[in-house]
Amino acid sequence: MEAYNVILGVDVSKRTLDISCAERLEHIQIENSSKGFSVLKKWCKSHEINVRESLVILEYTGGYEYRFLQFCTAHQIAFCRISGLEIKRSMGMIRGKNDKVDSFRIGQYGEEKIKRLELSKPLNNNILKIRQLLSFRKRLVREKAGFIATIKERRYMYQVSQKDTVIRIGTKKVKQNEQYIQEIEAEIIALIKADASMYQNYRILTSIKGIGPINAWMTLAYTENFTSFENARQYAVFVGVIPFEHRSGTSIKGKNRVSHMANKELKQELNQAAKTAIIHDPEIHTYAERLLKRKDYSLVLNNVKFKLILRMFSLVKRGEMYVENYKRVA
Known part of the structure; x- marks a missing residue:
């Protein structure tokens, strides 16, 4: 890996990013948003940190870091995502925990392991879309299950007819969600087929007994x-x-x-x-x-x-x- 002037450790959460330079004992917390990224650029400039000569080290959270990584890619900032468990185990026994401390520890991990780290590849936009669709599909499935449970409970408890208002609206909601789920699944398949490598891997995964479409989609994502x-x-x-x-x-x-x-x-x-x-x-x-x-x-x-x-x-x-x-x- 090429040499970098500054290594920034980043602790990622849904709403905020804690960013530290362990070597300089500098830290900043920003919003995990475009507004926060603008604050980060000003902070780097005021601390004479050239972002294009810096390496960002962060944990793989499986989602919360994506917006920040899009920012890094757009500004040609090198980044490396590491398993949180790997970082934790490399530190041995530690006492105390907060986001600021964690960001320093991540930065220290990067400084110690810099020679063997490999840069992460830029994000695939199709992958991001599939992740978003899967998340929304999950919400629809849970909502559908909730309506089905309500309908069953009402029929059992009150022995009402199909014309009952709750039964009628609940049944309509179930059918609507089924249609929306089918629509989302069709879009997921279309995104996978649009990428030759992804589609090939999807076919490989679903050839394995036990691995159906949903498991394959989630594994790819x-x-x-x-x-x-x-x-x-x-x-x-x-x-x-x-x-x-x-x-x-x-x-x-x-x-x-x-x-x-x-x-x-x-x-x-x-x-x-x-x-x-x-x-x-x-x-x-x-x-x-x-x-x-x-x-x-x-x-x-x-x-x-x-x-x-x-x-x-x-x-x-x-x-x-x-x-x-x-x-x-x-």
């Missing part, structure tokens, strides 16, 4: 078409399917556990994929049966999710569709 994670293990850590050892010396020995920083939405979506794979994929079925002899079902499900992630990354890397060639031994 959160891995940014397999460009934001170096390997399957990094993504598995982000999703939260790899437990880590919890121990300190000889006195503290806790159970292995996944990080609380994991993306629970992705993990939940993979649950159904794992259950389907256990039923319909002979190799995974045998694998799960073997593990169930010594592990709880929830742990086995976690193992299957990791196996699916490994399979996704491996096939995408090779550019090959999944082909079932497993024969169960009688």
Whole structure:
């Protein structure tokens, strides 16, 4: 990696960005918006920081950093996104936490690891659109489920007819949401098909038993078409399917556990994929049966999710569709 005059550590949240230069002990908090970015430019100028000769280090949050990264790309500012868990583990045991302190720690991490860091690629606008559509689709699905639950409860509790006002409006809302969901899904597919590489990876993902369209869309969106994670293990850590050892010396020995920083939405979506794979994929079925002899079902499900992630990354890397060639031994 080329030399940079200044390394800026950035702690990202939904509404604000805490930005620090650990070497100079400088810090600023700005809004995570165009207005805030203008303040940042003035701050850099007043502190004689040439942004084009600076490197921004920030955590991969899976969304909140996108607006800032668009600003960085537009102003030719180099940036590197790092897994939050990787930064946390590199610091060892630390005491105290706030956004300002975190931004300094991120900056220090960048200064220490600068020789092995690789610049992150510019954001793909299609990926951003897919993320936004998936987020809105999720909201519509939840709203639809809420209306369905209300209709069922009202029919059961009050035994009303279809002409009941609540039933009538609720039914209409359910149908409307179904139409909107179909419209959003059609646009997602169109965006994927417009990008040859993304469409190829989408076809690879959906060739895997258990991985349906929604899981494929979410995987493409959160891995940014397999460009934001170096390997399957990094993504598995982000999703939260790899437990880590919890121990300190000889006195503290806790159970292995996944990080609380994991993306629970992705993990939940993979649950159904794992259950389907256990039923319909002979190799995974045998694998799960073997593990169930010594592990709880929830742990086995976690193992299957990791196996699916490994399979996704491996096939995408090779550019090959999944082909079932497993024969169960009688």
